[in-house]
Amino acid sequence: MKFDVQYLSFFVIKVESKEGQTDKSYKHYQTMDGYEYLDSDIKKFLDGEFTRISKRKVEKNPNTEQSPTKIGRFIVEPGHELTSNPNFNMLVRLRTVDDKDDYKNACDDLVRIYLDTSSVRGGALIIVQAALTTHPEDPFIFVLKCDFENKIARISEKNLVREIEMAISARNMKSIQYPYMPEEGLFEEWELKIHQSSHARYFEEFLKFITYEQSIPEIVNEHVMEFVQTYVENKWPDASHEERHQEERELELWAASDKRTLQEKWEPDQVVEAASRIVDIKPEIEIKFKLGDTYIKGFLADYGNKIHLTKLRDGYAVVIEGDAFTFDKSYSPVELLQPESFRSVAERLLQSQNEELHEEDDQ
Known part of the structure; x- marks a missing residue:
């Protein structure tokens, strides 16, 4: 050229x-x-x-x-x-x-x-x-x-x-x-x-x-707010309902916050449906969040398929599926791990949760 x-x-x-x-x-x-x-x-x-x-x-x-x-x-x-x-x-x-x-x-x-x-x-x-x-x-x-x-x-x-x-x-x-x-x-x-x-x-x-044209984050934000508005209108058809007003105020504060937390309002299938519509716009849209001190980054299309969010004890857990692990140049003993089965890990976590509940009951 x-x-x-x-x-x-x-x-x-x-x-x-x-x-x-x-x-x-x-x-x-x-x-x-x-x-x-x-x-x-x-x-x-x-x-x-x-x-x-x-x-x-x-x-x-x-x-x-x-x-x-x-x-x-x-x-x-x-x-x-x-x-x-x-x-x-x-x-x-x-x-x-x-x-x-x-x-x-x-x-x-x-x-x-x-x-x-x-x-x-x-x-x-x-x-x-x-x-x-x-x-x-x-x-x-x-x-x-x-x-x-x-x-x-x-x-x-x-x-x-x-x-x-x-x-x-x-x-x-x-x-x-x-x-x-x-x-x-x-x-x-x-x-x-x-x-x-x-x-x-x-x-x-x-x-x-x-x-x-709008950026991808702007498009995603706009679509999410449309889904939120539809959710509110379907759950409380009466616009004068006090619970609807309260929900709208809470969601308004959530949308305006720089650091947002899990709202625990939608069922997983509702999230999957909303995510699929956004992914239709651009399949490579990412999802990024932090759980505790750990940063997680993936594709929104993988939510519900390879990325799963769940409650555990008084907090949360993330289950991520993939074909293989890759590590950076610095060595770690984790690289030598022979992984346990998912069932073993899940049972151990549940057992730990039950033990904590029993300790609370004894007190």
Whole structure:
């Protein structure tokens, strides 16, 4: 996969705080066409970045809520065309321009809009029109942001080191790619790909008319709450029932808690049914929890099949089924174990439980 740069504009953004006020400004350094780019130093800086951005893995439904790479889709009201979206028009203008001065003017407009984002930081903003060598008539727009790096120095014989002002690096480069290319040569004009590893989501603030698919945790949470609401409505059809109000309050507190405990409200078959519907969305959805000091991680699809939760004495136990054990590099005597039968372990645990009950009765 190789790209040919057709136009590139380079801007520097400065953000200064004075007496509680934030002063944001930008300076245009240079706009170049494809021939000028070939002989420029920035070609060495960006070499390979367009391919890296295009090949960066992304899922429409990320596995985490704070995924750095996302697919965005232009928001269009029912009955309206894609051209009614301002973000689409801005990117299409950059994508279709074929004059150096016109390209610079279009980039100027983008930078001014970008500067209005509240969390913008100083750095270099590079806007590139580039096309695959195999598809020269279908260019991409790459918006690249490199924040200024602190404490970057070059070695100097006279001063040992000399600090470099306004230093940038491609290592933590943030990017927008339009259109999104799910596979080489396939273009999705309704979608773009963004990558920003920092917590500041200013690309999302900058592109105000773009929507993003829910992450897997968000989808799971939404479905679980739907199941919970259905459970409450079926158990207490009368919305004015006091027990229903109490249950809803308890479940609301449970849903809002960062560290949740086992609620002991649903039967196992109800949990299996709810889990199966969620697994239909994505089979690889994980289940993670902690029992005592032990962390357990598996697939939600295995609940009720290979992962079993049970009560034992005044606490709980987890039974996990599998074909084989694997251990890490450090040795453990457990690795030499000849396992007992499940029946033997279960009987011993039950016997221990009965002995504790007898001791309590004697007291």
